[in-house]
Amino acid sequence: MREYLAVLMIAWVVTYLATGPVREVAFRFGAWAPLRDRDVHTTPTPRLGGVGMYLGLLVALLAASKLPMMQIRFFQSSRTVPALLIGCTMLIVIGIVDDRWGVDALIKLAGQTLAASIMVLMGVQLTWISIPGVGIVSLEPNLAVTVSVFLIVGMINAVNFVDGLDGLAAGMVAIAASCFFVYAYRLQHGYDISSIVPAATVSVVLIGMCLGFLCHNWSPARIFMGDSGSMMIGMLLAAITILEFGLIDPDQLKYVAGSQSTATYKTVPGFLPLVLPFCAVALPVADTVMAVIRRTRAGRSPFSADAEHMHHRLLQIGHSKRRAVLIMYFWSALISFTVVMFSVSSQSRPVVLGAMGFAALGLVGLLLPRVRKHLDDRAGRVRPARLRGKHAAAGETAVERQLAHTGSGLENTPPPRP
Secondary structure (H helix, E strand, O other), X not given: OHHHHHHHHHHHHHHHHHHHHHHHHHHHHOOEEOOOOOOOOOOOEEOOHHHHHHHHHHHHHHHHOOOHHHHHHHHOOOOHHHHHHHHHHHHHHHHHHHHHOOOOHHHHHHHHHHHHHHHHHOXXXXXXXXXXXXXXXEOOHHHHXXXXXXXXXXXXXXXXXXXXXXXXXXXXXXXXHHHHHHHHHHHHXXXXXXXXXXXXXXXXXXXXXXXXXXXXXXXXXXXXXXXHHHHHHHHHHHHHHHHHHOOOOHHHHXXXXXXXXXXHHHHHHHHHHHHOOOOOOHHHHHHHHHHHHHHHHOOOOOOOOOOOXXXXXXXXXXXXXXXXXHHHHHHHHHHHHHXXXXXXXXXXXXXXXXXXXHHHHHHHHHHHHHHXXXXXXXXXXXXXXXXXXXXXXXXXXXXXXXXXXXXXXXXXXXXXXX
């Protein structure tokens, strides 16, 4: 654990320190976000925050290569590091060009597919999947490559689509990476599976990168990660999924779990993201699917931008920017860590009841602005009626007091003329 904490802190500190100078360079380079109708920020803000995160990644991996456990179980036993560096470098270059000059959506998709394909061909690919009720299913090479590329490209765009509010993408990816690390650390120390170390190492690096950048990106943001950052952390999150579940020896998992059925049960929490397809990042994935359906039905390109994402709808309900981000954090953590708890607890009922309780609290917080607006509207309708009643009553009382003081005045009234 000490090595993991050391790598996390290095990624955090280096990303934090590097992002400040990157912000100044982005201003001079002209890579800043103009104001658009669908955006929620009100002042031009520099992009290229992904460059600072990339520097944090490089330094953290360099430090990890000097640590004994990670050096033996990660750097010497796999080709993961070169594959990650090549894939992330390609996406950083594409992202910098897009943040500065803009890149067509199809060209960007082609670049993402190329980067994902290179990383997959270098060994970061799913080799098998564990399906509850079926068991372990091996993937033939061509299918493994196709599924892995699709997984990586899908995750890249899911994180890219959700990057719409200050601190939203960085925080949600940090939560998802934390979920993956908890599960990987449990497999490593609970079942002595050493092949999980690459996934755990990349997880803590990604957590540190996101937390370091979040110090600059929390509302009001001083810098955006841009496509350079969102695509890179999306690729890293997909790589963690593959490293954590696709490269583990199924025979070893079967041995430590006792049987194939038990092994399948133990991996259910990890494979639910592949079925849903990702539970740890269920909100970005759901947002992506809904965006594609919405834009396609409207006759637009699935990659065209709009202001109808989940975070936009939270703002329309009446939540502030920070509250909308915290709500997205809450639901991401609730979904992902509830699934992890199923693999930790032998009794599922307390987990289900606890999740239901937190979900109820989340719904109350989610609907609070609508309830407040309803009460305000009702008060606005009732108050004028009460004021009119008070004014009428006050007028009648004044007339009665005047009559009591001066009399009716009829005796002093001259008789009518004939």
